[in-house]
Every structure is written in structure tokens, then in C-alpha cells.
Amino acid sequence: LWQRRTHDMLYPKQLPMVLGTASRPSINIGEMKNTGFDLELGYSNTALNGDFYYSADLVVSRYKNELTKLTDVATDFYQGSGYREKYYTRTQTGHAFPEFYGYxxxxxxxxxxxxxxxxxxxxxxxxxxxxxxxxxxxxxxxxxxxxxxxxRTYIGSPHPDFTAGLSLNIGYKGISLMTTLYASVGNDLVNYVSRFIDYTQFExxxxxxxxxxxxxxxxxxxxxxxxxxxxxxxDTPHQEPSTAFIEDASFLRMKTLRVGYDLNRVLNNKFSSLQIYFQGSNLFTITKYSGLDPEISGAGINMGIDSGAWPTRKQFIFGISFGL
Known part of the structure; x- marks a missing residue:
């Protein structure tokens, strides 16, 4: 279990619209509280006189983010950057930093x-x-x-209910298999790309x-x-920030899969170690999200807005590792 409180965060001050494009001065404001927990479980064993071994490690994490004070005015808020004159995120006392806001x-x-x-x-x-x-x-x-x-109201959050990682390791008479799975559950994304391919933002x-x-x-x-x-x-009124652009971005992804064989077993241990292996990364993703990738980078006030970043690529590696 953990808790962290942050005070006097540096943030650009919101200015009245009558000031036009005047630069926003940065000021120290606000109080934020983050609470959560990390749970780790592991197990390993052998069988068949030691020829077969296996292990599993599970890590589950959860956090809750809340802005406990923004300014001395309870109704003050900060909104995210404008995406072609549309604002999708807002931060206000009593809410997470940030949340999605719209119709x-x-x-x-x-x-x-x-x-x-x-x-x-x-x-x-x-x-x-x-x-x-x-x-x-x-x-x-x-x-x-x-x-x-x-x-307009709060219509979703980029923050997950929890994340989990599972590592499995299995071996039998020189054959080894290792895999890592990662899941994020309960987080939403703004599918901003939909404005371009589903509406008339561009022709x-x-x-x-x-x-x-x-x-x-x-x-x-x-x-x-x-x-x-x-x-x-x-169709500009179709494109107002709304639940039409909010999607459940929960996902399960196989981060790595490695299959190897210990060649030393057939070469009478001529090397201290000799293994041939195949490794794949990001081999599959299970999700209901319709965008390119439910796992997008980014944090801060615009967290959770998918503007079409290049998706996580698959990788395939075939190699030999040895030690003399």
C-alpha cells in the first residue's frame, strides 16, 4: 500500500479569453493525492526428477489519482490542449488528473x-x-x-482500474519457454482519429x-x-467532444515469447552455455478498442487522447547465445 501527496505543482495559469493569445504565466498551485497498492505473487517447482521445471509470477497494481485542490476557487478548472478547436480533457477539484469531458x-x-x-x-x-x-x-x-x-460533463477516464503482469517460465530437458503477458483494465481512450476518418474534418x-x-x-x-x-x-456538431469518441481501451497483450533449446546437451557440454532461441515481442493483443493501439504513450493534461501515434510494432528475433 502506498500514498503520495503533491503540493505546489507548476502549471500555466488560465487566462480570460479577452486576453487573446497572451502567454500564460506558470504558477505554483494545487494539491494532488495518489493512493494505490502493488501485489506480487510467485510460485516455482520441479517434477519428473528435476527434468521439468516451471515458475509463475503475477504482479497486480492499482492506483487512484485525485486533485484535492486546484486553486482557492472550488469551481476553477484546467482544460487540456485544443485539438482543432475541441477540448477533450478537464481537471477540477475532486476529480482525477485528467478526466474526459464532453456531451x-x-x-x-x-x-x-x-x-x-x-x-x-x-x-x-x-x-x-x-x-x-x-x-x-x-x-x-x-x-x-x-x-x-x-x-457537458465528465464522460470517462484514461486511468485504469488496475494493471497486471504475468510471467511464465517452463523447461523440460533443455527446451525452455518463457512468456510475459500484460493487461490494463478499465481505462478509456478518446479515439481522436475518428474525427478524421469518420467525419468531415478532412474531405x-x-x-x-x-x-x-x-x-x-x-x-x-x-x-x-x-x-x-x-x-x-x-457535420461539425457531430464532432463535439462526447461519449461517441470515448472507447473502452482495456487490453491483454503478449509482451514477449521466447522458445529456446540448450545445444550443450547434444555437444557434451563443450561450452559453458550454448542456446538457440526464437523470441517474439507484442505477438498479439486482445481488445475491443477500434483504434490502432490501445497502449498509447503520453501523460499530463492530455493523457488518453489517441491522435494516431504509430502502433507498437511486432518484433521477431532468431539467435544463438553462448559462453566459452
Missing amino acids: VVEGIFQSDEEAAAWAPAFGTYNKAGHFKYKDISGPDGVPDNVINAYD SGKSKRRLYESWGSPHLKNNADATMPIIYAN
Whole structure:
């Protein structure tokens, strides 16, 4: 078990919009609390008169991050960097650093009548085939039958519920097998790439999903099965930061697999060690995430935004190791 408290963090001060592009001065602010635990279990044994051996090591980790104070004003917040005028993360007292912030999409309007009966969004946005944004709040803190900036809320977190690593080692009469598995469970990602390939942020390079799964597509037997809103030229309201871009990025990945054979057994121990081996890295990943890679790098205020970084590559190595 562990706990860490951090004080006087250096961060750029939020400035009023009327100051335009003025540089933000860095100031010492805030208090953050991190708590968690790390659990390690291991076991090893032999059998068949020592010809067969095996071992397993499991490490499970969990942490919780909370900003206990940002400034002296409880309602102050910091938002992440703008991604083509859209902001996906926010940090505020009582929440993790950071969390995803935006609108909640409750589905897609199936008719103009349904759209007309819903809380109006962004002027005249509500139409058949468009997103159905949830009315969460208003100026008085209660739903006001209008969809606007007051209806944004915390919609996900890049922080996992827990991570786990498992190492296995097996050997039998000179043949050895070692593997390492890694899992991250409960973390979300913003699939920012979807803005480019599923919507009209850019005109070219669209996805198969946009053509086959959009509301109104001739490839759909029933519009109720659509996973995306209707295609139209200026779909900027589709692209608002929302749960439509948040995906479960939990995954299980085989980090390494190594298979070897001790050649000294057939050469009467002419060397102190002699092994031929094959090693593969990142051989498979099990995940529901639709992006290129659920394991992305990055931390800080923009943690968890997948902007299309190069995915983790597979590697294959064949080699011989020996000692004289």
C-alpha cells in the first residue's frame, strides 16, 4: 500500500479569453493525492526428477489519482490542449488528473418527429440521423430543455482500474519457454482519429465504417442498427467532444515469447552455455478498442487522447547465445 501527496505543482495559469493569445504565466498551485497498492505473487517447482521445471509470477497494481485542490476557487478548472478547436480533457477539484469531458450521446434520432420532441441542440441541429445529445444541466444547475455548453460533463477516464503482469517460465530437458503477458483494465481512450476518418474534418481518407454503418447508408437494412450519424457536408456538431469518441481501451497483450533449446546437451557440454532461441515481442493483443493501439504513450493534461501515434510494432528475433 502506498500514498503520495503533491503540493505546489507548476502549471500555466488560465487566462480570460479577452486576453487573446497572451502567454500564460506558470504558477505554483494545487494539491494532488495518489493512493494505490502493488501485489506480487510467485510460485516455482520441479517434477519428473528435476527434468521439468516451471515458475509463475503475477504482479497486480492499482492506483487512484485525485486533485484535492486546484486553486482557492472550488469551481476553477484546467482544460487540456485544443485539438482543432475541441477540448477533450478537464481537471477540477475532486476529480482525477485528467478526466474526459464532453456531451453524452444517448443515440441517434430515427425520425424528424423524435428530433423535434427532444431538447433543441446547437440551434437547428436536431434532425433524423443526427446525434441525440443528453440534456444534463442549465444555468441553474438543472436540465433546461436546451442542449448547450452547460450539458457537458465528465464522460470517462484514461486511468485504469488496475494493471497486471504475468510471467511464465517452463523447461523440460533443455527446451525452455518463457512468456510475459500484460493487461490494463478499465481505462478509456478518446479515439481522436475518428474525427478524421469518420467525419468531415478532412474531405478524403474516410473509413469503411463511415460508408457502411452511418444512418441512412444503403448498406444498412435498418437505420436503428447505425453506429454513426448521417453523412452530410458540414457535420461539425457531430464532432463535439462526447461519449461517441470515448472507447473502452482495456487490453491483454503478449509482451514477449521466447522458445529456446540448450545445444550443450547434444555437444557434451563443450561450452559453458550454448542456446538457440526464437523470441517474439507484442505477438498479439486482445481488445475491443477500434483504434490502432490501445497502449498509447503520453501523460499530463492530455493523457488518453489517441491522435494516431504509430502502433507498437511486432518484433521477431532468431539467435544463438553462448559462453566459452
